[in-house]
Amino acid sequence: MIDATKRPVAEKPGPDGAEEVADRGPIVPRRSLVWDFKARGEPFLWGFGGALVVGILMIVAFLILILYNGILTFYPQSIEVATLRDGTTIAGELSRSEMYRPGPELIATLSEAARKEIEVNKGLIRRFLYKTGNFDLYNQDFRWVSAYEIDKVTRPSDMFFFERIEWGPFIGTIRQLDLNGTVLDVNSLSLAKLQAEQEAAAHRRKRIHDIERNEIAAVNYYLEQGRLKLRKVELAHGQKSPEYQQAESKFKQESEKLDAQYRDLSSEAASIKEKDAKYTISLADVSGKEKTFKLSDIVRVYQANTLTFQQKAGVYLSRWWEFLSQEPREANTEGGVMPAIFGTFCMTVLMALSVSPFGVIAALYLREYAKQGRLVSLVRICVNNLAGVPSIVYGVFGLGFFAYVLGGSLDQLFFPERLPTPTYGTGGLMWASLTLALLTVPVVIVATEEALAAVPQSMREGSLACGASKWQTIKYIVLPRAMPGIMTGLILAMARGAGEVAPLMLVGVVKMAPELPIDQIFPYIHLERSFMHLGFHIYDVGFQSRNSEAARPMVYTTTLLLISLVFAMNAASIMIRNRLKRKFSIGQF
Numbered sequence: 001m002i003d004a005t006k007r008p009v010a011e012k013p014g015p016d017g018a019e020e021v022a023d024r025g026p027i028v029p030r031r032s033l034v035w036d037f038k039a040r041g042e043p044f045l046w047g048f049g050g051a052l053v054v055g056i057l058m059i060v061a062f063l064i065l066i067l068y069n070g071i072l073t074f075y076p077q078s079i080e081v082a083t084l085r086d087g088t089t090i091a092g093e094l095s096r097s098e099m100y101r102p103g104p105e106l107i108a109t110l111s112e113a114a115r116k117e118i119e120v121n122k123g124l125i126r127r128f129l130y131k132t133g134n135f136d137l138y139n140q141d142f143r144w145v146s147a148y149e150i151d152k153v154t155r156p157s158d159m160f161f162f163e164r165i166e167w168g169p170f171i172g173t174i175r176q177l178d179l180n181g182t183v184l185d186v187n188s189l190s191l192a193k194l195q196a197e198q199e200a201a202a203h204r205r206k207r208i209h210d211i212e213r214n215e216i217a218a219v220n221y222y223l224e225q226g227r228l229k230l231r232k233v234e235l236a237h238g239q240k241s242p243e244y245q246q247a248e249s250k251f252k253q254e255s256e257k258l259d260a261q262y263r264d265l266s267s268e269a270a271s272i273k274e275k276d277a278k279y280t281i282s283l284a285d286v287s288g289k290e291k292t293f294k295l296s297d298i299v300r301v302y303q304a305n306t307l308t309f310q311q312k313a314g315v316y317l318s319r320w321w322e323f324l325s326q327e328p329r330e331a332n333t334e335g336g337v338m339p340a341i342f343g344t345f346c347m348t349v350l351m352a353l354s355v356s357p358f359g360v361i362a363a364l365y366l367r368e369y370a371k372q373g374r375l376v377s378l379v380r381i382c383v384n385n386l387a388g389v390p391s392i393v394y395g396v397f398g399l400g401f402f403a404y405v406l407g408g409s410l411d412q413l414f415f416p417e418r419l420p421t422p423t424y425g426t427g428g429l430m431w432a433s434l435t436l437a438l439l440t441v442p443v444v445i446v447a448t449e450e451a452l453a454a455v456p457q458s459m460r461e462g463s464l465a466c467g468a469s470k471w472q473t474i475k476y477i478v479l480p481r482a483m484p485g486i487m488t489g490l491i492l493a494m495a496r497g498a499g500e501v502a503p504l505m506l507v508g509v510v511k512m513a514p515e516l517p518i519d520q521i522f523p524y525i526h527l528e529r530s531f532m533h534l535g536f537h538i539y540d541v542g543f544q545s546r547n548s549e550a551a552r553p554m555v556y557t558t559t560l561l562l563i564s565l566v567f568a569m570n571a572a573s574i575m576i577r578n579r580l581k582r583k584f585s586i587g588q589f
Helices: 042-072 104-108 112-120 191-237 242-276 309-325 338-369 374-386 391-414 429-453 457-465 470-499 534-543 548-584
Strands: 006-013 019-026 079-084 089-100 125-131 142-146 150-154 160-164 170-179 182-185 279-284 290-294 298-303
Touching: 042 548, 079 125, 089 142, 089 170, 170 191, 170 290, 191 242, 191 279, 191 298, 298 309, 309 338, 338 374, 338 429, 338 470, 338 534, 338 548, 374 429, 391 429, 429 470, 457 470, 470 548, 534 548
Parallel strands: none
Antiparallel strands: 006 019, 079 089, 079 150, 089 125, 125 142, 160 170, 160 298, 170 182, 170 279, 279 290
């Protein structure tokens, strides 16, 4: 028997004339020098794989850029004092450095040593960007300094970094502290004493803020509610009716009580302000210019060049806490983004609650009940095309239909006493959520239809054969098995809705919302109010700020926060989806 792995390559007649088969080893395939790439599909395979790798690398690089700049934004830096060759000095945090190519006019004015250094660096000069602060003194808080301008750089221990409510940071030294007539100079003042007085001043500032923003605002709210009730009685019965006279008398009594509360609160706020004005601090910048302001204007103070690692970590964490829990200030370039976090979360949750039932019911009807034909195909084509409509078009539609038509009708029916001031007839949280629900409903419908189609037809037939009705089959057999796919569509819709900005700019998002959509005043959830959004906050800080350099850290941190929020909501949805998958995959047939 001849081995199949060996080839009989040479045949020659034997001595008796018979053919002799010689064994010459295993068969070695002959290499071809010409490959048919098109037939193998390898060019397309390499192209697809390369495109995937490039896309993943771009996403990873973007995330690394955001993480690096966002996480390090709040870490305190040392303060450098640079003495320039012209005799001036500047003090600030070194923000970044870069190389640039100077013109021949500038090179001609430089010293011989500077020109040689430029030649060594192939015609480039390094320059440094210092965050100098003190905007109220110099009308700038960043300054570029070239390397050839610097004579020496030091880090003195007496330099302080003051974060203020207004005008950004102040970088300098302490001259004196005036505590209601008791003056302490720099020699008799300790850092612990300064921080203790600054903390007491912060409590006074917080109390003034609570009185003006919360307690007086509540008094004004109840006064306005009383006026609206009286106006409603007037529209219903007329000014000469007994009902109006009775309501007017009740309104006057309540107004007198509220006016008395308003006077008491105003008097308390004025007293605290008068006391607070007597606690001041005098500072001097590196060039000797002095500035005096109230101690309560300081948010945070630290001696930058003597901080230990634990103290830097404390400053770093306190800045993150302020960022996550406080309101923005300084045209949104300082402070926190808590209202934007709250608005984004509320809007995304309301959008998910709005789009889920509508999208799932529409997909159920199209897949399970509708007679398949041209009309259903046309509806599917329209749904798919809706996914490609620019989002700003949805914003225009939401403003016109939801806000002006529906909202205007609601105002006419239920809030005539408030007119001509609109209640629901303008942008708000509810209309923004419905607009984004309309924008994302094609994603939910398509994903739900595909999930329903993936359920085997034999399972439906088996259920019907056992005597179940069509709805019982859908409820107990089809929907549980399609639930993971439905949740996947909902997750995709939430991810897209949370990141959309363009339609929200027309239907409810504002630069600064004075009130949150949820508070302690009945009905507690105010869907008609405008709100802040993290995506719009990034656009506003990054492209509408007066100082793009000062707003840059806030752009990175807010972007990191938005990505984290979307990731957290998607992770929660994925956990719910997996639990549903485990729950409904057991005990069915």
